[in-house]
Amino acid sequence: MSETGTADRLIQFIREEYRTSDPIPLHAPAFRGNEQKYVADAIESTFVSSVGAYVDRFERDIEAFTGCERAVATVNGTAALHIGLRLLGVGPGDLVVTQPLTFVATCNAISYCGAEPLFIDVDRHTMGLSPAALAAWLEENAFVDDDGLCRTKQAQRAIRACVPMHTFGHPVELDRLVDVCAIWGIPLLEDAAESLGSYYNGRHTGTFGAVATLSFNGNKTITTGGGGMVLTSHALGARAKHITTTAKVAHPFEYVHDEVGYNYRMPNLNAALGCAQMEQLAGFLAAKRALAERYAALLDGNEYQFVREPEGCRSNYWLNAVICEGREQRDALLGQTNGQGVMTRPIWALMNHLPMYEKSIRGDLSNAQWLAERVVNLPSSVPPAQL
Numbered sequence: 001m002s003e004t005g006t007a008d009r010l011i012q013f014i015r016e017e018y019r020t021s022d023p024i025p026l027h028a029p030a031f032r033g034n035e036q037k038y039v040a041d042a043i044e045s046t047f048v049s050s051v052g053a054y055v056d057r058f059e060r061d062i063e064a065f066t067g068c069e070r071a072v073a074t075v076n077g078t079a080a081l082h083i084g085l086r087l088l089g090v091g092p093g094d095l096v097v098t099q100p101l102t103f104v105a106t107c108n109a110i111s112y113c114g115a116e117p118l119f120i121d122v123d124r125h126t127m128g129l130s131p132a133a134l135a136a137w138l139e140e141n142a143f144v145d146d147d148g149l150c151r152t153k154q155a156q157r158a159i160r161a162c163v164p165m166h167t168f169g170h171p172v173e174l175d176r177l178v179d180v181c182a183i184w185g186i187p188l189l190e191d192a193a194e195s196l197g198s199y200y201n202g203r204h205t206g207t208f209g210a211v212a213t214l215s216f217n218g219n220k221t222i223t224t225g226g227g228g229m230v231l232t233s234h235a236l237g238a239r240a241k242h243i244t245t246t247a248k249v250a251h252p253f254e255y256v257h258d259e260v261g262y263n264y265r266m267p268n269l270n271a272a273l274g275c276a277q278m279e280q281l282a283g284f285l286a287a288k289r290a291l292a293e294r295y296a297a298l299l300d301g302n303e304y305q306f307v308r309e310p311e312g313c314r315s316n317y318w319l320n321a322v323i324c325e326g327r328e329q330r331d332a333l334l335g336q337t338n339g340q341g342v343m344t345r346p347i348w349a350l351m352n353h354l355p356m357y358e359k360s361i362r363g364d365l366s367n368a369q370w371l372a373e374r375v376v377n378l379p380s381s382v383p384p385a386q387l
């Protein structure tokens, strides 16, 4: 089959899945449950912003679903990352390990703390941070000081945290990463923005490190319009709640704040949307998985390699992806699909190529580079319900 032929069949398949001749987006939200009802109820209650029953309910829903001890809702996923890093004590001059293949929010949050990313390569089969590459880099370039803090040999800079990201919902090799981080005394923060509903060895992503964060932006598996969540322990969760709510000391009427806090709370209106979305999450995940299986069946044996969940993992298949044979084939596929109103996208520009992070410390990044030249995301919205 020629490349044009496969791309044409792919376009036809996608049009049949979404049953429309209109432009097809990469990931549109689905509102098929109690969204209108709960949002109307929030308005009715007059509790639309910083406090309200839906915020608490949404947090408890996420705790029950993921199995984390404590979930704290935030205004977006980037704010959750910022708070997560603060919980781990990340501050000015620190280094934070992360992958170059991620959405810019991961690195922005590191910058907000006055810290700098330290880029380590990804594995090709997970597209996320490589434990082997991290171990090798640390072996050569780092040591653990007398206080148990990991530092670079060269400038003795503290490596304060490690932030892997579960690309498109596919979990990184968490067991090995947890081990490497433990050996080197580096706290783990999972950027699980894309992996709600993804499991590693039967355990939900975002429950392996000291902290994890979720995003409920409009393009994620479920949405609150804008929103995020910090997943952590009871102790760090209490601190996260405090600093995301202006660090106000509980009092019936006095305004007293005991440190510089943030106004990072999720409004009750958004949480109302989130509660309705949570009721449909299991159905969304099943539908997305079935779609991924149909993509895989269509593309098996063709020149575009469909990205499957890593071994031992159950992925949410947030964004479906193929790996092309090379850049030319990738660009041809992007051109043909977008030209016919089927939205596809290349993976993000590598973070170390952005002007803010051009000079950041890095290891060898050849897998990230290899993937960046080949990956194309395919439309992944929950398809319309079967009639």
Ligand SMILES: *Cc1c(COP(=O)(O)O)cnc(C)c1O
Binding pocket: 076, 077, 078, 079, 102, 103, 105, 106, 165, 191, 193, 194, 214, 215, 216, 217, 227, 228
């Ligand atoms: C979506 C996303 C975030 C958070 O984004 P917000 O728009 O701030 O909610 C963070 N990291 C990754 C990898 C993401 O995909």
